[in-house]
Amino acid sequence: MSSLQVYNSLTRQKERFTSLLPGKVGMYVCGPTVSGESHLGHARPFITFDIVYRYLRHAGYEVRYVRNITDAGHFEEEGRESEDKISKKAVLEKLEPMELVQKYTNLFHWAMREFNNLEPSIEPTATGHIVEQIVMIEKIIADGYAYVVNGSVYFDVEKYHADFGAKGMQYGILSGRIIEDQLETTRELDFQDEKRSKMDFALWKNAVPEHIMRWQSPWGVGFPGWHIECSAMSSKYLGEEFDIHGGGMDLQFPHHECEIAQSVVCHHKIPARYWLHNNMITINGRKMGKSYNNVIKLSELFSGAHEILTQGYSPMAVRFFILQTHYRSTLDFSNEALQAAEKGLRRIWEAFGQLNKLDTETHTIISAEDPDLEQKCYEVLSRLDEDMSDDLNTAKVLAGLFELVPVINSIKDGHIKIEALTTATLRMMKDQFKTYLVDIFGLKEERKQDDQKLGAVLQLIAEIRKDARSRKDYATSDKIRDQLLKAGIQLKDEKDGGVSWEVV
Numbered sequence: 001m002s003s004l005q006v007y008n009s010l011t012r013q014k015e016r017f018t019s020l021l022p023g024k025v026g027m028y029v030c031g032p033t034v035s036g037e038s039h040l041g042h043a044r045p046f047i048t049f050d051i052v053y054r055y056l057r058h059a060g061y062e063v064r065y066v067r068n069i070t071d072a073g074h075f076e077e078e079g080r081e082s083e084d085k086i087s088k089k090a091v092l093e094k095l096e097p098m099e100l101v102q103k104y105t106n107l108f109h110w111a112m113r114e115f116n117n118l119e120p121s122i123e124p125t126a127t128g129h130i131v132e133q134i135v136m137i138e139k140i141i142a143d144g145y146a147y148v149v150n151g152s153v154y155f156d157v158e159k160y161h162a163d164f165g166a167k168g169m170q171y172g173i174l175s176g177r178i179i180e181d182q183l184e185t186t187r188e189l190d191f192q193d194e195k196r197s198k199m200d201f202a203l204w205k206n207a208v209p210e211h212i213m214r215w216q217s218p219w220g221v222g223f224p225g226w227h228i229e230c231s232a233m234s235s236k237y238l239g240e241e242f243d244i245h246g247g248g249m250d251l252q253f254p255h256h257e258c259e260i261a262q263s264v265v266c267h268h269k270i271p272a273r274y275w276l277h278n279n280m281i282t283i284n285g286r287k288m289g290k291s292y293n294n295v296i297k298l299s300e301l302f303s304g305a306h307e308i309l310t311q312g313y314s315p316m317a318v319r320f321f322i323l324q325t326h327y328r329s330t331l332d333f334s335n336e337a338l339q340a341a342e343k344g345l346r347r348i349w350e351a352f353g354q355l356n357k358l359d360t361e362t363h364t365i366i367s368a369e370d371p372d373l374e375q376k377c378y379e380v381l382s383r384l385d386e387d388m389s390d391d392l393n394t395a396k397v398l399a400g401l402f403e404l405v406p407v408i409n410s411i412k413d414g415h416i417k418i419e420a421l422t423t424a425t426l427r428m429m430k431d432q433f434k435t436y437l438v439d440i441f442g443l444k445e446e447r448k449q450d451d452q453k454l455g456a457v458l459q460l461i462a463e464i465r466k467d468a469r470s471r472k473d474y475a476t477s478d479k480i481r482d483q484l485l486k487a488g489i490q491l492k493d494e495k496d497g498g499v500s501w502e503v504v
Helices: 040-058 085-093 097-114 127-142 157-167 179-185 226-238 249-267 298-303 315-323 335-357 373-389 394-413 424-440 449-470 474-486
Strands: 005-008 013-016 024-029 062-067 146-149 152-155 201-206 215-217 220-224 242-248 272-278 281-283 331-333 364-366 417-419 489-493 499-503
Touching (some): 005 272, 024 040, 040 242, 040 298, 040 315, 127 146, 127 152, 127 226, 152 249, 157 179, 201 226, 226 242, 226 249, 242 249, 249 272, 331 335, 335 394, 373 394, 394 424, 449 489, 474 489
Parallel strands (some): 024 062, 024 242, 281 331
Antiparallel strands (some): 005 013, 146 152, 152 201, 215 220, 364 417
C-alpha cells in the first residue's frame, strides 16, 4: 500500500495514513444541501475528495466512499433555527419540497459529471434515514446528553464536555475552540429561550403547522437537525469508527464538532481517525457572499453568464485550476487566474499528446548538449509519487510534470534527438503523465464541436498559406501568419511539411 501522509485536522499534524482494515478504506464526505444550485465554492471540496478517492484506489485500496445528500432540515445554528432551507425555498419556487430536492440533486449530479468526478459508492439522503436519526437521538436522550423542550430535542453541550472532556474527547477537540470562550461570545439568537445553554444544538425540531417537511417522532411532529443526519448515515454505512471524514473547512465548526459529540455519546469513540478539510475559495480576494454579488453558480461559471465573468470556463479548466493549489491553501478565483489555467492545461495536454506519439519501446532520449538529461528526467519523475504521498500535493506534482513539458516539445521540434535505444525513462514518463493527468487527477480532453469547426477552418487557412509559400508568395504567407497571431492563433511549420496550430 501507499506511504501516504495526510494532515489530520483532529491532531493538527501530518500523520502516516493507515487504514483500520488492511487494504480497505471507509471515507465519508459531507455532500450538498440541495435547496439551490451548487456554486463555485462547492466545486473545491467535491473535486478535492474525488482526487483522494482516485488516489486511494490507485494506491491499491478498496474504498467505500459515502457522500450524503442533505434534503431535509439544515436550519442554521447561527440564525433562525426553525427556518428549514429546503422548505423555505420550496415555497419561494412554488414546488413540492421533494420536487425541489430532485431538481437541485439532478443539477448537482450534472455538475459532478461535467467535472469528471467519479460517483461515490453510496449516496444516502437525509430523508431516507429519518428512522436511523430518531434511534440515535433516543440513545443520546437515554444516556442523559439531550433533553426535550416543546417537542424539540437539544444536545447538552456542557454536560457532554464535563463528562467526556476528561477522556480526551472534549467539545472543541476538532476546531480547537474553548467552550468557556464560546459561552461568553455566543450571540443571543431567536428561539434560544428553550435551551439550557446557548451552546446547545438541536437534534430534532418541532414543526410549526405551516412547516412543509415533517415527520412523526416520539417527541411529536418535526424534522431532524443538520448534524445528526451525518452521524446516523456515516455509522450505518461505515461503522462506529471509520478511516476518513472529509469536507470544507467551513464545516469544521459547528457541523463536524457536533458530529463528534453525538457519535461519542452513542459509540464512546470519535467516528473518524483522519479528518481532512479543504480550504476556501475567494473571489478577487473576497469571501463569497450575496452582499458582494460574487456567488457564481456552476452553470454560470461554465457559460459565463455572471457579471463578474469575462467568459465561460470549461469544467476541465476549473478542475485544473483547483489542482494547481494545495487543497489546504486558500484559492483565489479571478478571470486572469482561470485564463492562465486554461493555457496551462492546454500546454500540458498537448505535451501529453506528443508524448503518446513517441515509440517508447525502441527509443531513448539523447542530447549532445545535455548528457545528463535522462537522469534529470528520471529524478523529476521519481519525485511525483513522493510529492503526491505528502498530503496529496497536486500542485507539486503538476509543477514536476511541467518541468518535463519543454523536454517533450524539444523532442517534437527535433532539438533533442531520439536514437534507437531502449529506455525505461521514456516509458516511465509516458506512464506517469497518464497516471497523474488521467487516472488520479481525472482530467480529460475537451473536444467541443466549436473547436472541431475552428480546426477545420484553420486547416484550410494553413493549406492556403502553404500554397502561397510554394509559389514563393511570402508576403501573403507572412500576412496570414501575422494576422492569425494577432487573433491569438499561432501557426507552426512542422519538419515533415505539415502545419500545427495552438491558441496563445
